[in-house]
Amino acid sequence: MLRYHSMQKGDPVTTKPKFPAIELKDLKFWYQPGGWQLAIPKLSLSSGQHLFVRGASGSGKTTLLNLLCGITVPNAGEIWLNGMALHQLSASRRDKLRASEIGVVFQQLNLIPYLSVLDNVLLRAAFARAPAAAMQQRARELLTALGLGDNYWQQKASQLSVGQQQRVAIARALLTQPTLLIADEPTSALDADNRDAFMQVLLSEADKSGTTVIFVSHDSQLQRYFHYQLAMTALEQGVVAC
Incomplete structure (x- = not known):
């Protein structure tokens, strides 16, 4: 059963249902039976809580992000985004939900160079x-x-x-006041000073x-910027305090 308060035309953007921002239950994903498997027994974050996900290349970080964004669906388990059963939605409904409720800041920023900042x-x-006017x-x-x-x-x-450009990417990701913002290695090419400035602004x-x-x-x-962490090498422990 879906648990969701659908926003009506004219509702303020700040109106949000009282559910965890993101919640995973017994999540499992594999590319082929018997092969590599991503398994997270439980993960739950309330609105405004921030999570640091740490892991080396090949540890499953990208797979996890694709699941959280609804690009990939799990083989088993549940993904709830602000009360919406993401794992039960069609591809087109996941696309619509991602456009309104999930902001992403990419490593390459993905701005369109010939368009204006606005x-x-x-x-x-x-x-x-x-x-349009409100946005x-x-x-x-x-x-x-x-x-x-x-x-x-x-x-x-x-x-x-x-x-x-990074600040423009942050503004774009936060424009619709999304439930969830995913930042995928956006500081990897920055020196220490610019990295710290970016983290504080974000x-x-x-x-x-x-x-x-x-x-x-x-x-x-x-990790010092976050209250919670998830280590890809210890997914069975779920979210732990930093």
Whole structure:
């Protein structure tokens, strides 16, 4: 049975049902029976809680992210996103839910270089079919809060520094105030100073939106920014306090 409060037209974006932001139950995924298997007995994060997922290349981090995003479905078990049974949805409904409820910051950022800063952010609104006027206002507010005032809005993404591009990527991911934000190794190419600045901005803006962050990295130094961690080498322990 689905447990979900569907948002009606005109509802404020801040209205969210009172369920865990993300919850996994007896999750199992394998590419072929008897082969490599990802198994997580239980994982639950409330709204605004942030999780650091640590693991080396080949440990299953990407597989886990694909499951959390609804790109891949589990062979067994359950994935609940804000009260919605993600594992029971059709591919098209998973696509729609991902557009509105899951923000992603990629390692390569994936900005469109010839589009303006504002248009790059508003692309998310188009995919989520969110109200244009409200999203225009929120995009401007987010960019301003991230240090990119109106003099940047019409600049092409290709004209920005790497640090500024990262802030645009954060604004885009948080535009619809998603339940979940997934950050996939976004700091791997940064030096220590830029890495720390990025972490502070990302988590600060996520807190303002009430968004749960799942941050994936092989860099154990980033663990200090999080209250919870999940080690890919010890999935049976689930989420543990840092």
